[in-house]
Amino acid sequence: MNQTLPTIKEMAIRLKVSTSTVSRALSNHPRIGLKTRMEVQKLAKEIGYEANAKAIFFKEKRSNIIGVIVPQIREEFFSEAISGIESIAVEKDYTILFAQSFDDPEREEKVVDSMRKQRVDGLIISLSKQTTKFSHFHKLDKLNIPVVYFDRVPSFSNAHKVYCDLYTGTIKMIQWLFKKGYRRIGLINGPSNLAASKERLKGYIDGIVKQHLKVDMQLVEETDFSKETTCRAMHKLLNQKHPPTAIISFNDYVHMDAVQFAISNNIKVNRDIAFVSYANLPITGHIAYPPLISIEQYPFAQGSKAIEVLISLIQNQAQIADTDFVSIEVSPDLKETPVVSSPYY
Amino acid sequence: MNQTLPTIKEMAIRLKVSTSTVSRALSNHPRIGLKTRMEVQKLAKEIGYEANAKAIFFKEKRSNIIGVIVPQIREEFFSEAISGIESIAVEKDYTILFAQSFDDPEREEKVVDSMRKQRVDGLIISLSKQTTKFSHFHKLDKLNIPVVYFDRVPSFSNAHKVYCDLYTGTIKMIQWLFKKGYRRIGLINGPSNLAASKERLKGYIDGIVKQHLKVDMQLVEETDFSKETTCRAMHKLLNQKHPPTAIISFNDYVHMDAVQFAISNNIKVNRDIAFVSYANLPITGHIAYPPLISIEQYPFAQGSKAIEVLISLIQNQAQIADTDFVSIEVSPDLKETPVVSSPYY
DNA sequence: AAAAAATGCGCATTCGGTTGCGCAAAATTC
DNA sequence: GAATTTTGCGCAACCGAATGCGCATTTTTT
Known part of the structure; x- marks a missing residue:
C-alpha cells in the first residue's frame, strides 16, 4: 500500500533540481533545457507520477466538476437527459456531480447547498415541482457559479434556460x-x-x-x-x-x-x-x-445543449455581462413510435 | 459580483487577531476565549463566511465525493440503483460523481481514470459487459481508493461485491x-x-x-x-x-x-x-x-447496500486488512407486478 | 509569595502544485 | 573584447485552511 504518492518535491530531490523546474519540465515549458526536461519526464513515468488534481483545483479555483440536479433519475426523461449531459461532459473533460431533489424543495435546497460547498464550476438543474424560493440559487451567484435551468425552468427571465415548448x-x-x-x-x-x-x-x-x-x-x-x-x-x-x-x-x-x-x-x-x-x-x-x-421532447438533446451552454458560460465567465441570458427552446416534434431494442440487464 | 470571497485571513485582519484564532474560534476550540469566539462567529455570520471546501479537501486528503459508474443510466435497473446510492449519500454528506461506461471497456477505463484524477474517496461500479482488463482498477489501490462492485461484479474473489444471485x-x-x-x-x-x-x-x-x-x-x-x-x-x-x-x-x-x-x-x-x-x-x-x-432484484436496495459498504470501507480504511472482502448477495424474490403511479414529466 | 497550572492567542509550517521575477552562465551580436 | 541577448534554472510567494508548539498573562495551588 503506497501510502505516500509521488510528488514534484520528491522528484526534485531525486534529480537535484528545484520543484519549479520539475513543474515546468512536466508542462514542457520552453525555458527548461531539453536534457532536464527529458530526465524529469522519464522519472515521472518511472515512478508513475500524477499531479494531484485537488492541489491544482485548489490553486486554480476550478474543479472541472459540473453539478446536475433533477427531480428523479428513475424518470426516463431525466435519465436520458443526464445521459446526454454526461456524454458531452466526458468529451470535454468535465465530470458530473449528481443529485436528486425528489421534487422536494427542501431537499433541493440541501443538494444545491452541497454542490455549492463542493464548489462546482457550474450547475444544471431541472426544478422541483414546488420550488418557489430561489435564495439557494442566489448564493451561487456570489461564488460566480453559473446555472443553466433545463426542462423545468423558472418563469423569470434573468436566467439561462433550455427547455421544450x-x-x-x-x-x-x-x-x-x-x-x-x-x-x-x-x-x-x-x-x-x-x-x-x-x-x-x-x-x-x-x-x-x-x-x-x-x-x-x-x-x-x-x-x-x-x-x-x-x-x-x-x-x-x-x-x-x-x-x-x-x-x-x-x-x-x-x-x-x-x-x-x-x-x-x-x-x-x-x-x-x-x-x-x-x-x-x-x-x-x-x-x-x-x-x-x-x-x-428530445431529453438527450436538451441535456447536451444545457451542458454546452454551461461550459461556454464557465469558460467565458469574465466576458459575460449579467444581462446576457441564454434561452434555448428545443422545438418539440411529432414522432411515430420507433421500434427499439430492449436494454440489457 | 463578489469576486473575492470571505476568507479567514480577511476576518483575522478585520478583528485584529490571527488566522489561527479565527480558524479555532470557528470550530469552537476551547482554547479560544468565549468573547473572541463570539466575535469571530458573529462576523462570520455577517459576511456569510463559508470555509472553502476545496482547501480543506486538499489538506485533509479527502473529498467526500464517491464515484459511481454504471453501463447506462437509461436502463431502469441502474437508475433505480443510483437513486438508492444517492439517497444514502445525501444522508451521510457525501456527493456522487457520476459517469457511464456505455458498456465500452475503453470508455470505462477513461471514466475510472477521471474519477481517480478527481481523487474520489471511493468508487461504486457495475462493470461493462466486456470488461476483461482490470489495470485501471489496480491504479485505484495505490491511491487507497476502495472499490465496491455491484450487480455486474468481477469473478475474482478479492473484491468487495454486492449483487443479486x-x-x-x-x-x-x-x-x-x-x-x-x-x-x-x-x-x-x-x-x-x-x-x-x-x-x-x-x-x-x-x-x-x-x-x-x-x-x-x-x-x-x-x-x-x-x-x-x-x-x-x-x-x-x-x-x-x-x-x-x-x-x-x-x-x-x-x-x-x-x-x-x-x-x-x-x-x-x-x-x-x-x-x-x-x-x-x-x-x-x-x-x-x-x-x-x-x-x-432490488436495484434500489443493492445500490443502498453498496454505498453503505463503501462508506464503511472509507471510514475504517486504516483498520481494514487487504484480505477482508465484503461480498453481499441480495436474495432475489418472486414478485407479482404491483400497480404503480406514473412518473410525471 | 513562589511555583504550578490554566488560559488566550500567534508564529510558522503543511498540503502539492504554479508562476513572476531575478540571477548567472552561455551564446550571440557588433 | 565588450555589450547584449538568450538560455537554464532557482527563490519565494501564493491558494485557504488546520494545527503543533511556544510564549505571555492570568489564575490557582501550596
Whole structure:
C-alpha cells in the first residue's frame, strides 16, 4: 500500500533540481533545457507520477466538476437527459456531480447547498415541482457559479434556460389530428397546479381554436397519475353523448393506463379512438398499443445543449455581462413510435 | 459580483487577531476565549463566511465525493440503483460523481481514470459487459481508493461485491411454475456470451433437474434484445410438437416483445401460456400483460447496500486488512407486478 | 509569595502544485 | 573584447485552511 504518492518535491530531490523546474519540465515549458526536461519526464513515468488534481483545483479555483440536479433519475426523461449531459461532459473533460431533489424543495435546497460547498464550476438543474424560493440559487451567484435551468425552468427571465415548448407542441398535435379528420379531441391532463399541465391546456385550447373547432371543457379531464384517476378520467370521457374520437394523454404512462381501460371497454385502440401522447419513451417501442404519435421532447438533446451552454458560460465567465441570458427552446416534434431494442440487464 | 470571497485571513485582519484564532474560534476550540469566539462567529455570520471546501479537501486528503459508474443510466435497473446510492449519500454528506461506461471497456477505463484524477474517496461500479482488463482498477489501490462492485461484479474473489444471485432466483422461479402445474417451461435467454445469460441458463437447467423434469434444449432460445430475434425465438418455441406452457423471458423488455408476438398469434397470454420474467420494472405496472411473476432484484436496495459498504470501507480504511472482502448477495424474490403511479414529466 | 497550572492567542509550517521575477552562465551580436 | 541577448534554472510567494508548539498573562495551588 503506497501510502505516500509521488510528488514534484520528491522528484526534485531525486534529480537535484528545484520543484519549479520539475513543474515546468512536466508542462514542457520552453525555458527548461531539453536534457532536464527529458530526465524529469522519464522519472515521472518511472515512478508513475500524477499531479494531484485537488492541489491544482485548489490553486486554480476550478474543479472541472459540473453539478446536475433533477427531480428523479428513475424518470426516463431525466435519465436520458443526464445521459446526454454526461456524454458531452466526458468529451470535454468535465465530470458530473449528481443529485436528486425528489421534487422536494427542501431537499433541493440541501443538494444545491452541497454542490455549492463542493464548489462546482457550474450547475444544471431541472426544478422541483414546488420550488418557489430561489435564495439557494442566489448564493451561487456570489461564488460566480453559473446555472443553466433545463426542462423545468423558472418563469423569470434573468436566467439561462433550455427547455421544450410544449405549448407549441400541443398546437402541432391538434393540427395533426385535425388533418387526419379527428374533430372531437379529448385531453387527459395532469393536476392543474402544475406548470406542465397549464402549458398543455393552453396549447390545447389555442390549438382547438386555431382549427376553428369549439372548445368543450367536457373533453378535458385530469389525472393525478394513478391508474385509478386515469381510469376515472377515461370513464368520464367515454360516457358522454359525444365521446372523443381522439385522446391526448399527459404522458406515455398515462397513455398506457388509458389504453388498458379502453381495451377492457371493448374499444379498438387507434381505430375507434386515436391515442396520442407526450414524451416518446423508449418503452413505448415494446408495448402493444403505442400512441399513434408522440411529442418528442428530445431529453438527450436538451441535456447536451444545457451542458454546452454551461461550459461556454464557465469558460467565458469574465466576458459575460449579467444581462446576457441564454434561452434555448428545443422545438418539440411529432414522432411515430420507433421500434427499439430492449436494454440489457 | 463578489469576486473575492470571505476568507479567514480577511476576518483575522478585520478583528485584529490571527488566522489561527479565527480558524479555532470557528470550530469552537476551547482554547479560544468565549468573547473572541463570539466575535469571530458573529462576523462570520455577517459576511456569510463559508470555509472553502476545496482547501480543506486538499489538506485533509479527502473529498467526500464517491464515484459511481454504471453501463447506462437509461436502463431502469441502474437508475433505480443510483437513486438508492444517492439517497444514502445525501444522508451521510457525501456527493456522487457520476459517469457511464456505455458498456465500452475503453470508455470505462477513461471514466475510472477521471474519477481517480478527481481523487474520489471511493468508487461504486457495475462493470461493462466486456470488461476483461482490470489495470485501471489496480491504479485505484495505490491511491487507497476502495472499490465496491455491484450487480455486474468481477469473478475474482478479492473484491468487495454486492449483487443479486439470479441463479438461485431462476431455480425459485421454476419451482414456482412447477407448483402451479407447469411442466414444459421455455426460456428466452440473452446472448450466450454474457455472464447474465450463463447464470440464468445454469439456474434454468438446475431448476428443471431439481423438479425431476427433463431438460429439453429445444425449449431454450436466445435473443439479442431486438424485437426481431425475440419474435424469431418465440416463433421457434411455439412451433414445436410440444410447445412450452410457460415462458421465462430474459427481462421485462423481452417479455413485452414476446407477449406482443403471442397476442398476434392468438395466444391467450397467461392462460394458454404463462409468462414470467426478471427485473420487475416500474413500467410493467402499466402494461396490459405484465409477467405473472418477476424476479425482483432490488436495484434500489443493492445500490443502498453498496454505498453503505463503501462508506464503511472509507471510514475504517486504516483498520481494514487487504484480505477482508465484503461480498453481499441480495436474495432475489418472486414478485407479482404491483400497480404503480406514473412518473410525471 | 513562589511555583504550578490554566488560559488566550500567534508564529510558522503543511498540503502539492504554479508562476513572476531575478540571477548567472552561455551564446550571440557588433 | 565588450555589450547584449538568450538560455537554464532557482527563490519565494501564493491558494485557504488546520494545527503543533511556544510564549505571555492570568489564575490557582501550596
